Structure formats: C-alpha cells, structure tokens
Amino acid sequence: MSKYYLLLCLPLLVLAQRAAAQDSSMLRLLNDSLDVNAGPQKVTGTFKATQIVNTPTIESPARHSLQFIIMHRFGKLNQGAYELFGLDNASIRFGLDYGLSDRLSVGIGRSSVDKAFDGNIKYKLLQQNDKNMPFSASIYGLITNYTQRYTDKPYLNARYRTGYTTELLLARKFTRALSLQLTPGWTHLNLVGTPEDKNDIFTLGIGGRMKITRRMSINAEYNWLPKNQVVSVDVHPSLSLGLDIETGGHVFQLVFSNSEGMVGPYYLTKTTGQWKNGDIFFGFNISRAFNWKKK
Amino acid sequence: MMKQLIMVLAIAAIAGTAKAQNYFTRSGFVGFYSTTSQESVKAENKQVYAVIDPTKKALAFTLLVKGFLFEKELMQQHFNENYAESDKYPKASFNGTMEGNIGTAPGEYPVQVNGQLTFHGVTKPVTMPATVTIQQGKLSAKGNFTVKPEDYNITIPALVREKIAKEIKVQVQADCLPSK
Structure with missing residues (x-):
C-alpha cells in the first residue's frame, strides 16, 4: 500500500x-x-572629463557635440597674504572641442601663459568592453604656438615658437569607481634654451580617478620627467590633484597643481614649481557640453 | 480504483510536460519618455528579448539597460552611470501574466497584464492594459504604463529635478514568432 x-x-x-x-x-x-x-558591451564613463587635471583622458566630446572649457589657475599658494595666497593672480585657458565621430575629436585653445594658441586631435584606437577588450587606447596630438612678444628676442619666428606633444593614452576602468590611465608622451620643442637642452623630451604620466559618490571623484596625475632632458632650467615633474563634480552637462574640477601651464609642453616640460616649497596653484576647470546633432 | 486514480494523475503529469506553444523575439521594443516644460528625454531599446505563452497566458521580457539609446550621448552616459547604474544592474526584466481571453484565430485581444518589473535592483508590481494581436502564426503584444523613478531607488538631484518627469511613460512592443 x-x-x-x-x-x-x-x-x-x-x-x-x-x-x-x-x-x-x-x-x-x-x-x-x-x-x-x-555582444560585447562598451565600457563607458572611464573618466568624467576630457582631462584628468591637465592630462587628456581617453574621453572625448560625443559625436556632433561641442565642449567649451575654461581652465583657470590662480597664483602660488606660497605667495602669502599680500597676494591673498595667489588669488590675486590668475592664468586661464579657453578651449573648444568638437566630436567629429565617436572616435575622433578636434579642439582649439588659447592660454594666457605665454599667450599660447593650441590645437589638438584625439583619436580612439581601442574601446574597452566587457568581453574581449580590457582597456581603451587613444592617440593624442597637440600643437602649440605662443605669441608673447619678447623685445629682447627678435629672432623668435613662428617656427621657433611652435611645440608639439604626442601622447598615447592607455586607460582601464577597473571598477565602477576606479579608473587608471598610463600616458607615455613625447614633446618636441622647435627651440630650446641652450644646446644642452633636448628638443625631444619624453615623459610618462600616470593618473586616475576614484569616485567618491555617483557624481564626484578624486583625481590625481603625476607626469614623470626623466632627468637630463631639460637642464638649463630647474624643472620638476608635474603633480596635480583634483575633485570632479558633475552636474548634468557641466563638469567642474577643482584642482591643485605645481604646474601653471595647462597644455602639453607647459606642464610636462616647464613646471618649475615644487609641492614641498608650497608652489601650488589652485584653480578649476569647467566644461559645458552643447549638443550639435540635428534632429 | 486506486490504479485508475494513479493512471489519471500520471496522464495529468505527462500532459503538464507537453510543450505549450511559446512565441519569442530578440528584437522587441521598450521605450521610455520623460516630458517636462524644460526638457524631453527619449530612450529606446530595440533589442528586447520577449517570450509569450498565450495558452498559459504568461509572458516575460528582459533587456540590457545599456541598450537604451538616447538622443544625446552625454545623457545616455549619465543615465547608465548615475541613474540606472547599469554596471551594477545590467538587466531590466518583466515577468507576468495576462488576464482576458486570447483566442487562436487571427485578431486583436485586449488583455490586462499583471507582473513584476525589475529595474535598478528593485522589483515592483506593474499592471497595464495591453493588446495581443494574432495573425498568420505571428503574435504581437503592445502595452504602455508609467513608472516613478523614486519607486526604483533612482534619486534625481535637485539641480535637474525640473528636467525629469515625475512619471515616466514606458512603451512596450514585441512581435514574436513561434519558438522551436
């Protein structure tokens, strides 16, 4: 039963x-x-902005969108109370960047330091995805030309005033919060101070961001400048820290850096400040994206 | 008597295993629309997986949140990064049943869909009026409903609150073919 x-x-x-x-x-x-x-899904949002602090990131303005950026640095913190710790002085760079396609963007800018104009192009070679591509890679090219008048140097023609920076941007978003970028760079200056100074200067940047909330991140970048390249001036590697705050179409970056210059040759090869001496420039980058796409 | 009962039960069990005809697609559509006086946001996903069983009146949808395409890429990035957190919650899905008569003859059959919508790691009941259309071995389902972002733990910062609707309209459409 x-x-x-x-x-x-x-x-x-x-x-x-x-x-x-x-x-x-x-x-x-x-x-x-x-x-x-x-299929493989693109890993997006490796960085919030098109630069870590000064170093370009693998991020570019989206296709057919225009980005206006104001980069701004006050004077040195160690200038003391008389100069209101640097706040009395400021240098600025205005920039416009446009996404021609998902991979290619171009930009122009103008800095008050040396009254330098710059043009750049950024192309994404590899896009990180969740299946078979562990990192993103972009190639970045920059040309600068400064227009500051030096009455004591009448020989400075357009060619002498021109410099180039080429960088390979290798970035990986490790987690939702952490992204790192390795940035080997080559700067060529048409004119250098003395025969001992090298015209071709090699640098290696390492930087990253750590998100602290969904809309804020702490950024840091260090640009190693191997010795015996720039010898006539006492230069140091550029070290910058930043805080990104993203609000809709804007990204605000509050920054501290020992570099006053904000484009390739300036912060990579002409940083005379040192953190330990208090040569710290406080400043900010503000970017705004405009959509260019026709309906 | 006992033997007969066992026979009946056994037959019932076998009948239960007999495969019902499911309808399936990999290219269903889900779109959501937020309209305020300041900004209109539209996002559409055309790679929605859907399966509908008209006999059992059951249906299920699933999609990759990253598959939602926006008109502005920056918006799409912010949606994935800050709102839907698609790295953490890659999928959204719906699992439900239909109330109402669904015939086998070609025609339109209005139904009431009741089910559970999972998005951003939160599962909430959703009901919607829908239409099931049968024509020449094809089965289509179409419906729409509204959701509140806060119900799915989506926090909207004060700065953009005026730009995102309190209630988001969602449209769903799936044209399914019989699955093998």
Missing part, C-alpha cells in the same frame, strides 16, 4: 514544482538566451 502512496505522491510533487517554477523559469531561459547572444 505504501508503494501506491509513493507512486501517487510523485506526480503530485512534480506538478507542484512545475507550477511554482513556471513563471521564473520562462524569465530564466530568456535571461540565459540574452547572456549567450548579447
């Missing part, structure tokens, strides 16, 4: 289980199918 009960119970059990599993199993099958068939 007990054998019969067992037989009786089995199909009942099976039925009961099936009824309970019915709804979720349909969704589970669907989710499994999605997992199998979905």
Whole structure:
C-alpha cells in the first residue's frame, strides 16, 4: 500500500514544482538566451572629463557635440597674504572641442601663459568592453604656438615658437569607481634654451580617478620627467590633484597643481614649481557640453 | 480504483510536460519618455528579448539597460552611470501574466497584464492594459504604463529635478514568432 502512496505522491510533487517554477523559469531561459547572444558591451564613463587635471583622458566630446572649457589657475599658494595666497593672480585657458565621430575629436585653445594658441586631435584606437577588450587606447596630438612678444628676442619666428606633444593614452576602468590611465608622451620643442637642452623630451604620466559618490571623484596625475632632458632650467615633474563634480552637462574640477601651464609642453616640460616649497596653484576647470546633432 | 486514480494523475503529469506553444523575439521594443516644460528625454531599446505563452497566458521580457539609446550621448552616459547604474544592474526584466481571453484565430485581444518589473535592483508590481494581436502564426503584444523613478531607488538631484518627469511613460512592443 505504501508503494501506491509513493507512486501517487510523485506526480503530485512534480506538478507542484512545475507550477511554482513556471513563471521564473520562462524569465530564466530568456535571461540565459540574452547572456549567450548579447555582444560585447562598451565600457563607458572611464573618466568624467576630457582631462584628468591637465592630462587628456581617453574621453572625448560625443559625436556632433561641442565642449567649451575654461581652465583657470590662480597664483602660488606660497605667495602669502599680500597676494591673498595667489588669488590675486590668475592664468586661464579657453578651449573648444568638437566630436567629429565617436572616435575622433578636434579642439582649439588659447592660454594666457605665454599667450599660447593650441590645437589638438584625439583619436580612439581601442574601446574597452566587457568581453574581449580590457582597456581603451587613444592617440593624442597637440600643437602649440605662443605669441608673447619678447623685445629682447627678435629672432623668435613662428617656427621657433611652435611645440608639439604626442601622447598615447592607455586607460582601464577597473571598477565602477576606479579608473587608471598610463600616458607615455613625447614633446618636441622647435627651440630650446641652450644646446644642452633636448628638443625631444619624453615623459610618462600616470593618473586616475576614484569616485567618491555617483557624481564626484578624486583625481590625481603625476607626469614623470626623466632627468637630463631639460637642464638649463630647474624643472620638476608635474603633480596635480583634483575633485570632479558633475552636474548634468557641466563638469567642474577643482584642482591643485605645481604646474601653471595647462597644455602639453607647459606642464610636462616647464613646471618649475615644487609641492614641498608650497608652489601650488589652485584653480578649476569647467566644461559645458552643447549638443550639435540635428534632429 | 486506486490504479485508475494513479493512471489519471500520471496522464495529468505527462500532459503538464507537453510543450505549450511559446512565441519569442530578440528584437522587441521598450521605450521610455520623460516630458517636462524644460526638457524631453527619449530612450529606446530595440533589442528586447520577449517570450509569450498565450495558452498559459504568461509572458516575460528582459533587456540590457545599456541598450537604451538616447538622443544625446552625454545623457545616455549619465543615465547608465548615475541613474540606472547599469554596471551594477545590467538587466531590466518583466515577468507576468495576462488576464482576458486570447483566442487562436487571427485578431486583436485586449488583455490586462499583471507582473513584476525589475529595474535598478528593485522589483515592483506593474499592471497595464495591453493588446495581443494574432495573425498568420505571428503574435504581437503592445502595452504602455508609467513608472516613478523614486519607486526604483533612482534619486534625481535637485539641480535637474525640473528636467525629469515625475512619471515616466514606458512603451512596450514585441512581435514574436513561434519558438522551436
């Protein structure tokens, strides 16, 4: 008799289980199918802004969108109370960057330091995704030309005033909060101070961001400048810290840096300030994105 | 008597395992729309996986949140990074049942859909009026409903609160074919 009960119970059990599993199993099958068939997903939002502090990031303005950026640095903190700790002085860079495609962007800018104009191009070579590409890579090219008049140097023609920086930007978003970027760079200056100074200067930048909330992150970058390249001037590696605050189409960056210059040759090869001496420039970068896409 | 009862139960169990005809698609559509006087936001996902079983009146949808395409890329990035947190919650899904008569003959059948919507790690019940259309071996379902971002733990900062609607309209459409 007990054998019969067992037989009786089995199909009942099976039925009961099936009824309970019915709804979720349909969704589970669907989710499994999605997992199998979905292609690699782009990893986006590696950085909030197009620069860590001064160093360009792999981020560019979106296709057909225009970014206006104001970069601003006050004077040195160690200038004391008379100069209101640097706040009495300021240097500024205005920039416009435009996304020609998802991968290619171009930009122009003008800095008050040396009254320098600059033009840049950034192209994304590799895009990090969640399946088979562990990092993103971009190539960045910058040309600068300064227009500051030096009456004592009449020989300064346009060629002598021009410099170039080429950088390879290698970045990986490790977690939702942490992204790091390695930035080997090569700066070429058409004219340098003395014959001992090198025209071709190599640098290696390392930087990153750590999100502290969904809309804020702490940024840092260090640009190593190997010795014996710039010898006539006492220069130091550029070290900058920043705080990103993102609000809709704006990104605000509050920054502290030992560099006053905000474009390639200036912060990479002409940083005379040192953190330990209090040569710290406080400032900010503000960017605003405008959408250019026609409906 | 006992043997007959066992026979009946056994047959019932076997009948239960007999495969019902499901309808399936990988290219369903889900769009959401937020309209305020300041800003209109539109996002559409055309890679929605859907399965509908008209006999059991059950249906399920699933999609990758990153598949929502916005008109402005920056908006899409902010949606993924700050609102939907799609790295943490990559999928949104719906699992539900339909109330109402669904015939086998070609035609339109109005139904009431009740189910659970999971988005941003939160599962909430959702009901919506929907239409099931049957024509030549094809089954289409179409419906719309509204959701409140705060119900799904989506916090909207004060600065952009005026730009995002309190209630977001969601449209769903799936044209399914019989699955093998």
